[in-house]
Amino acid sequence: MPKPDVDPTVSLDLSVDRSSPVPLYFQLSQQLEAAIEHGNLTPGSLLGNEIELAARLGLSRPTVRQAIQSLVDKGLLVRRRGVGTQVVHSQVKRPLELSSLYDDLEAAGQRPATKVLVNTVLPASAAVAAALGVPEGGDVHRVERLRLAHGEPMAYLVNHLPTGLLDLGTEQLEATGLYRLMRSAGITLHSARQSIGARSATAAEAERLAEAEGAPLLTMQRTTFDDTGRAVEFGDHIYRPTRYSFEFQLLVRP
Amino acid sequence: MPKPDVDPTVSLDLSVDRSSPVPLYFQLSQQLEAAIEHGNLTPGSLLGNEIELAARLGLSRPTVRQAIQSLVDKGLLVRRRGVGTQVVHSQVKRPLELSSLYDDLEAAGQRPATKVLVNTVLPASAAVAAALGVPEGGDVHRVERLRLAHGEPMAYLVNHLPTGLLDLGTEQLEATGLYRLMRSAGITLHSARQSIGARSATAAEAERLAEAEGAPLLTMQRTTFDDTGRAVEFGDHIYRPTRYSFEFQLLVRP
DNA sequence: GTAGTCCGATTGTCCGGACATACGCATTGA
DNA sequence: TCAATGCGTATGTCCGGACAATCGGACTAC
Numbered sequence: 001m002p003k004p005d006v007d008p009t010v011s012l013d014l015s016v017d018r019s020s021p022v023p024l025y026f027q028l029s030q031q032l033e034a035a036i037e038h039g040n041l042t043p044g045s046l047l048g049n050e051i052e053l054a055a056r057l058g059l060s061r062p063t064v065r066q067a068i069q070s071l072v073d074k075g076l077l078v079r080r081r082g083v084g085t086q087v088v089h090s091q092v093k094r095p096l097e098l099s100s101l102y103d104d105l106e107a108a109g110q111r112p113a114t115k116v117l118v119n120t121v122l123p124a125s126a127a128v129a130a131a132l133g134v135p136e137g138g139d140v141h142r143v144e145r146l147r148l149a150h151g152e153p154m155a156y157l158v159n160h161l162p163t164g165l166l167d168l169g170t171e172q173l174e175a176t177g178l179y180r181l182m183r184s185a186g187i188t189l190h191s192a193r194q195s196i197g198a199r200s201a202t203a204a205e206a207e208r209l210a211e212a213e214g215a216p217l218l219t220m221q222r223t224t225f226d227d228t229g230r231a232v233e234f235g236d237h238i239y240r241p242t243r244y245s246f247e248f249q250l251l252v253r254p
Numbered sequence: 255m256p257k258p259d260v261d262p263t264v265s266l267d268l269s270v271d272r273s274s275p276v277p278l279y280f281q282l283s284q285q286l287e288a289a290i291e292h293g294n295l296t297p298g299s300l301l302g303n304e305i306e307l308a309a310r311l312g313l314s315r316p317t318v319r320q321a322i323q324s325l326v327d328k329g330l331l332v333r334r335r336g337v338g339t340q341v342v343h344s345q346v347k348r349p350l351e352l353s354s355l356y357d358d359l360e361a362a363g364q365r366p367a368t369k370v371l372v373n374t375v376l377p378a379s380a381a382v383a384a385a386l387g388v389p390e391g392g393d394v395h396r397v398e399r400l401r402l403a404h405g406e407p408m409a410y411l412v413n414h415l416p417t418g419l420l421d422l423g424t425e426q427l428e429a430t431g432l433y434r435l436m437r438s439a440g441i442t443l444h445s446a447r448q449s450i451g452a453r454s455a456t457a458a459e460a461e462r463l464a465e466a467e468g469a470p471l472l473t474m475q476r477t478t479f480d481d482t483g484r485a486v487e488f489g490d491h492i493y494r495p496t497r498y499s500f501e502f503q504l505l506v507r508p
Numbered sequence: 509g510t511a512g513t514c515c516g517a518t519t520g521t522c523c524g525g526a527c528a529t530a531c532g533c534a535t536t537g538a
Numbered sequence: 539t540c541a542a543t544g545c546g547t548a549t550g551t552c553c554g555g556a557c558a559a560t561c562g563g564a565c566t567a568c
Contacts, residue, residue: 517563525552533545538542
C-alpha cells in the first residue's frame with residue numbers, strides 16, 4: 001500500500017520548458033517562489049524529497065538542488081538533513097539590496113521628484129579623494145539634489161563621482177535615480193559601504209529641508225564600488241526622520 | 255611551446271585533506287579566502303581556469319566551482335564567462351550579518367559592559383503582541399539594558415521576548431549579548447526585520463544616556479525570527495549618535 | 509583603415525550516479 | 539519506565555563527463 005501523499009508540490013502543476021533559453025533551475029525556482037508568494041505552498045509545509053521531485057519533472061537532482069538552493073539563499077526555504085526542505089514561516093519580503101532612494105519611493109507609491117541644485121565639476125577635497133580613490137585636487141563631479149515626495153522635501157543628497165564614467169545631465173538626474181543612470185551607462189554595481197548615523201540640523205540644512213534648526217536628522221554616507229573594485233560614487237545624504245527611515249530585512253548566513 | 259604561466263594559484267601551495275571531515279570545497283574556499291586576505295592573491299588578478307585548478311588539486315570541477323561560488327557570494331571574486339574569475343579590488347570586509355551590539359563592540363576592541371535595569375515578565379502591550387505574534391495581554395519577557403563602552407553610556411536597549419524560549423538570568427545578560435544567549439539556548443536565528451531612524455531625546459532618555467534633552471538620537475527597531483518563522487525577539491533601541499553609527503557593507507545580488 | 513567574421517578560451521548549465529552524514533522514529537534492552 | 543540502539547529517509551558531498559553561451563582577440567574582407 002502506497003504511503004499517503006502529503007507532498008504539496010504534486011498539486012502545483014510544475015513544469016519546465018526545455019526549449020526556453022531560461023535555465024531549468026531558474027524556471028523551477030521561480031515557480032516555487034511564485035507558489036510560496038501566492039500561498040500555494042503554505043509556510044511550514046515540507047517540500048517532498050528532491051529525488052522524487054526531480055523524477056517528476058524529468059530533471060536531474062543537481063538541477064533541482066540548484067533551484068532549491070537559490071531559494072534557501074533568499075531565505076524562503078530551510079533545509080534540514082534527514083528531515084526535508086520546508087517553507088519558512090515567511091515575514092520575509094526582500095533581504096536588503098543596494099537600492100536607490102528614488103526606486104524605493106517609486107515602489108512605495110510615493111511619486112518622487114528631484115530638484116538638482118548643483119551639477120558641476122570641481123577639484124576633489126581630501127575626504128572625497130580618499131573615498132573615491134582619486135588624487136586630491138583632481139576633477140570630480142559634484143551633484144547636489146533635493147528629493148521630494150508629494151511635494152514635501154524628504155532628503156538632501158550630495159554625491160561625488162569620478163569623471164569619465166558617465167555624463168550627468170541635469171534633466172536625466174531630475175527624471176530618475178542616480179543608480180539607474182549608472183546601470184544604463186554600463187556600470188555594474190557590485191558592493192557598497194554604508195554608514196548610518198544621526199545629528200542635529202545646521203541652519204542651512206534646516207532651511208533646505210523645511211525643518212527647524214537643531215532638529216534631528218538621519219544621515220547616511222555611502223561609497224559604491226563596481227565589480228572591478230573601483231569606487232564609482234560617494235554619497236553624503238541627510239534625511240528627515242519624520243518622513244523617512246531605513247527599513248530592511250537581513251538574513252543570518254549559516 | 256607551453257604558454258607562459260600567469261596563473262597566480264600555482265604558487266599558492268593549495269592542498270586538500272581527504273581524510274578530514276571538512277568538505278573539500280570548504281577547505282579550498284578557505285584557502286583561497288586566506289590567500290586573498292593575506293595579499294597572496296592580488297586584486298584584479300585572474301584565477302586560472304577551473305578545469306586546470308581542479309586537475310592540479312585532484313578534485314572534480316563541480317567541487318572547485320562550489321568553492322569559487324561561495325567566494326563569489328561573499329563578494330570576494332567575480333566571474334566572467336569567456337574571461338575567467340578574478341579577485342575583486344577589495345574594500346570588502348563583511349557583508350552585513352545579523353550582529354549584536356555586544357559582539358560588535360567586542361570585536362572593535364571596546365570593552366562592552368551591560369547594566370540590566372529591568373528583567374521581568376509582564377503582559378504584552380498591543381505593539382509588542384503584534385510584533386511577536388502572541389496574544390495581547392499574554393506573558394512576555396521585558397528586558398531593559400544600558401550598554402556602556404569604556405564606562406560611557408552608548409545605547410539604551412529595550413527587548414521583549416516570548417516566554418518559554420529561554421531563561422533570562424540577569425547575570426548572564428550582564429556578561430554577554432542577547433543573541434549569544436539565544437544561540438546557546440538552541441535557537442537558530444534566521445532573519446530579522448529592521449528599521450533605523452532618528453528622533454529627539456525625551457527628558458528620561460536624555461538622563462539615562464547622559465545627553466541633553468532634545469538631543470538627536472539614533473533609533474533601531476528589530477524583530478528577529480528563527481528558522482521556523484517564529485518571532486523570537488523584538489527590540490526597541492536608542493543609540494547616542496556621537497558614540498555609535500551603523501556601519502555595514504552590502505552586496506548587489508545579480 | 510574599418511567593420512564584420514571566425515575561433516579559441518572560459519564559464520554556465522545539465523546529467524546520472526555514488527557514498528556519507530545526520531535526523532526522527534520505532535524497537536529493544538536494562 | 540526510561541534510556542540505548544538500530545533503521546529508514548532525506549539532505550550533503552563528490553565525481554566525470556557533455557554541450558551551450560559568451561567574451562576577447564585575431565583574421566579577413568571591403
